[in-house]
Amino acid sequence: MPDSATRNFFINGETLVRVRGAVGGPLASVTELGLAEGPIGISMTFHHADIKVDAWGGTEGPPPEVQFMGAEATVNMDLVHVDRNVLDYCIAAAMGRTVIGTLPSAGTRMGSLTNGLRFQSLWKYLAVYLSSPDAGKPWAFLSCYLATPPLELSCGVRRSIFRLNWRVIPYRRDPWNSGSGASGTFLWAHVEPGNDTYYTA
Amino acid sequence: MFYLFSWVSSFFFRPRLDVYRPKERMIFHYWNGEKMVCADPIAIYKRIMAVGPEISIDIKISTSLSKDAPRAQDSLVKSIRGVFSLKPLLDGIDCSGTLSDIESLKLMDQFTLYCDSLKKNLNIFPTSPTATSEPSEYSLDASQPMPNSLDSGSTATEPLSEGPTPSPSAPGSP
Numbered sequence: 001m002p003d004s005a006t007r008n009f010f011i012n013g014e015t016l017v018r019v020r021g022a023v024g025g026p027l028a029s030v031t032e033l034g035l036a037e038g039p040i041g042i043s044m045t046f047h048h049a050d051i052k053v054d055a056w057g058g059t060e061g062p063p064p065e066v067q068f069m070g071a072e073a074t075v076n077m078d079l080v081h082v083d084r085n086v087l088d089y090c091i092a093a094a095m096g097r098t099v100i101g102t103l104p105s106a107g108t109r110m111g112s113l114t115n116g117l118r119f120q121s122l123w124k125y126l127a128v129y130l131s132s133p134d135a136g137k138p139w140a141f142l143s144c145y146l147a148t149p150p151l152e153l154s155c156g157v158r159r160s161i162f163r164l165n166w167r168v169i170p171y172r173r174d175p176w177n178s179g180s181g182a183s184g185t186f187l188w189a190h191v192e193p194g195n196d197t198y199y200t201a
Numbered sequence: 202m203f204y205l206f207s208w209v210s211s212f213f214f215r216p217r218l219d220v221y222r223p224k225e226r227m228i229f230h231y232w233n234g235e236k237m238v239c240a241d242p243i244a245i246y247k248r249i250m251a252v253g254p255e256i257s258i259d260i261k262i263s264t265s266l267s268k269d270a271p272r273a274q275d276s277l278v279k280s281i282r283g284v285f286s287l288k289p290l291l292d293g294i295d296c297s298g299t300l301s302d303i304e305s306l307k308l309m310d311q312f313t314l315y316c317d318s319l320k321k322n323l324n325i326f327p328t329s330p331t332a333t334s335e336p337s338e339y340s341l342d343a344s345q346p347m348p349n350s351l352d353s354g355s356t357a358t359e360p361l362s363e364g365p366t367p368s369p370s371a372p373g374s375p
Contacts, residue, residue: 014265035267037258080258081267131266156254158276 010039013134017077018193019090022123025098026089030129030193033086034079034162040130041076042139071187073168075128075141080155082162087150090164093124094146110145111171118142118171125171129193140189143171229315231308233287234299240285242319245312248284256280278302281309 015036021027047070050063092100096108112122119127130139147167152160170185177183227239249256259280262273282289285308288299300308 014261016266032268035262035265037261081262081269081273083269133266155258156252159255159258 009042009044011036011042011130011132011135011139012039013132015040015077015133016131017079018129018131019086020119020127020129020193021089021093021125022119022121024121027086027093027126031086032083033090033128034082036077036130037080038078042073043076044071044073046071070170072170073141073187074147075130075144075164075166075168077164077166079162079164080159082160087162090126090146091150093126096124111143111173117173125169127193128166128168131192137190138192140191140193141166141168142186142189144168229312231285231311232300233285234296234304238286242312242316245284246316249312252280252284274302278305281305284309285312 017033017036017040018030019027019033020030047068049067049069051065051067052059052061053064056062056064088100089098092098092102095102096104096110110124112124117123118125125143125145128141128144130141132138144166146164148165151163153163155161168187170187172182172185175182175185224239226241226243229240229242229245231238231240256277259273259277263270263277267273279289281287282299282305285305287305287308290296290299290301296304
């Protein structure tokens with residue numbers, strides 16, 4: 001068993017993509033980013049670590065126990081329609097800033113150490129909401145950023161297709177939770193925007 | 202007198218040439234709000250293909266929950282008006298002399314159905330014989346020698362020999 005395993009999900013059909021950022025910013029409220037025509041790919045990566053014991057052969061033997069070591073995900077989508085202003089804000093947030101084209105100091109945290117509660121100011125992650133009318137199961141990824149710059153594919157004269165790759169992490173301002181260990185951190189939830197107000201850890 | 206009559210009648214009874222005429226291409230008819238228009242469906246099809254990706258995306262957005270659905274609907278109708286050379290609405294409302302937005306969309310549907318009917322009624326000529334067809338009289342087999350009657354430049358009528366040709370040194374030969 002490898003240390004990590006990836007599994008793909010697909011959201012088929014037309015999907016409305018909305019984002020939400022920190023309060024006080026341009027994406028303080030749930031804002032429509034665009035429309036995905038085809039399937040949206042969700043790749044989840046689970047991290048596990050084997051516990052090896054000499055009684056079962058040591059490093060050569062199978063593990064009698066496995067530790068879960070967290071999970072992350074990537075979301076890949078092709079948007080046939082995009083609000084370019086919202087996309088600019090998403091790019092700026094991925095660069096750790098609010099104004100596109102400007103850079104923060106090197107080493108700046110995306111979540112901020114001083115005020116890193118989800119959706120609070122200085123928080124540069126974005127929540128990405130995917131409506132799934134065909135499947136009837138919405139997705140909400142609560143701590144995302146654009147892992148790569150958007151790829152624009154020209155489609156005709158006036159239209160373009162935007163390929164976006166999001167990375168989703170289990171963000172937590174204090175993963176240690178003051179020494180007792182943090183649990184219950186949300187990576188995703190099947191909720192509509194507006195029903196995630198309690199996911200602010 | 203007879204030659205004079207033939208000369209005069211030749212102006213009225215001309216032989217029909219086996220060629221396409223422009224009006225024979227204008228086989229798709231539609232109402233543009235003012236008059237019936239006869240158009241070449243191939244020309245319309247090419248105009249649609251020129252803006253095909255945009256029309257396709259506009260259709261998807263206009264039927265979605267996107268906030269830009271009304272804008273995509275306007276863009277879609279504008280593209281269709283360009284394809285069928287329809288005049289825009291006067292003041293965005295008055296559709297005198299042209300088609301309304303809904304009528305433009307219906308015209309697009311009508312043309313799509315018309316093209317589908319053309320494709321279904323298309324006579325396809327066979328380009329290769331079917332597997333059950335009998336071999337042609339002149340079919341050639343690569344393993345067989347070419348008959349002399351088909352051999353280029355040969356006019357001899359000697360029959361095909363089944364066996365090997367005896368060599369001059371073979372027994373029995375003179």
